[in-house]
Amino acid sequence: MAGFRTLAGKELGESLATGRWLIAAAVFLLSGLGAVLLTYYLPDLVRSQAGSGVAITVPRQTATNAVVAYAGYLEQLPALALILLAMGAIAEERSRGVAALILSRPVAAGAYVLAKFTAHGLVALVSLAAAALASFGYLALLFHPVPLGSYLLLNLGLLVMLLDVVALTLLASAALGSGVAAGGVALVAYIALSALPGFWAPLNNSLPTGVTGRVGQLAAGSWGGSAAVQPLVGGVVLAGVCLLLATLAVRLRPA
């Protein structure tokens, strides 16, 4: 695609120059590690808070509890951070006039969109990898090692989910006039993507929630393997469709 390499270079440079990497990595690390540590210290915390009256006792937490918390936390603040970091990617460049200078050159609209997806997706990938690695260490330290295959599969599910978040946000950014509007729409779309599959199994089996929603079984080692292929492929297809639509939106209204 004409211009992709040059555009991707610009987007990666922008990620570095704006500190987007650092923000994302910090949010991911805090969320992942926070989930594991909180789970571990939860019984103590509850005990120290309990005053007179009813005694609430929280049973000792297991590695499975910690992994469930890890997945749950990563689907919240980190997803929101990715939306906030990507919502202006196209809308703001268009309203400031940066896009006009780029798209009046012989570049493909698809290259323009894909370069942004590459940069923002890479931020998600690297941040998730950092969070996954650090959390894996603490899981082993505080609980007992979780099966590596299941843990990798869970993180792959999370990655596909987060890439869908990025692609949805870029689509909203390409279709709407402002970054804030794009962020709002992307957030609603993400909530729908997380919640709706719960109501209909065939949908759940074709979207990344089909993996991330089974985190309990995954951590216990009772689910995995080829059953995970369809949800993962479904998530990748969803990202592809979003990027295609974003390309169309850019082509229709370049700047």
Add this chain to the structure above:
Amino acid sequence: MTASPIEFSHLTKTFGRVQAVRDLTLSVPAGAVVGLLGPNGAGKTTTIRILATLGRPTSGQVEVAGRSTTAEPDAVRRALGYVPQEIAFPNWMSGRAYLRFAAALSGVAAGERRARVESTLELVGLAEVGDRRTQTYSGGMRQRLGIAQALVHDPSLLVLDEPVAALDPIGRSEVLELISGLRGEVTVLLSSHLLDDVDRACDRVAILSEGRLLAHDSTTSIKERYGGPVFHVEVRGSAAGLAERLSGEAWVEQARAEGSALTVVVSDPDRAELELPRAIAASGLPLLVFRRELPSLEEVFLRLVSGSGKPA
């Protein structure tokens, strides 16, 4: 015979109910500096955006060097350099880095890029500050970087939308001089709502109002054709009585006296050349100055836009 740098044929663009451009047909000769002149809302930006492949015509078409902006947008994009009305760069990039980026996007070969970037920075006078972030540039520097990014791939056509509208008088002069200096090397189309800018920088002018092309010719011919000549007269003593007498004549459109100076706008210049000196002699006032002049572009513009645009 090569194709004309820009050929608009029956270009029309509507936004909902607004007709931004109406049946614009215009051919720009190679090497010319052409001003697209019109008040705000005349359709200049719409026209230029279609030319720069950022908008699509509702009907009609635009060709750049024989290539259609809709059928072969990439060929058009290689042939032209575009400076939009509101120009912005990624804040974090330096001017030099941005030019390298722009050159790469436009397909300047890797081996030639450095030399192209440096000579373009030199041309627009930004070589010294090339390594500073664009965020720190003044309005004038930003506009010059805008022109640089439009020239870095060596296009045959440069298109600028209100290039000096946002600048102070000094920046304005610098940028107009820079554009004038390109005369003969590239064909230039620039839009402006200010007559003075067009008068200073352009050798041709196309006047646009409410989406319609009212006139297109060299600035001198436009003045001659649409302005109707103006005579400046100076006598010793007050010219007021003389002005009053002339106002009644059929060949006079308007006669204004200001102290001893008299300005006469005429409808029939041949008759005026004979009759005006006679009328002055008959008044008995000593004649000091008698001069036939072209009207200012401003007078032409006001006449055309106010609807009395018939050739004199």
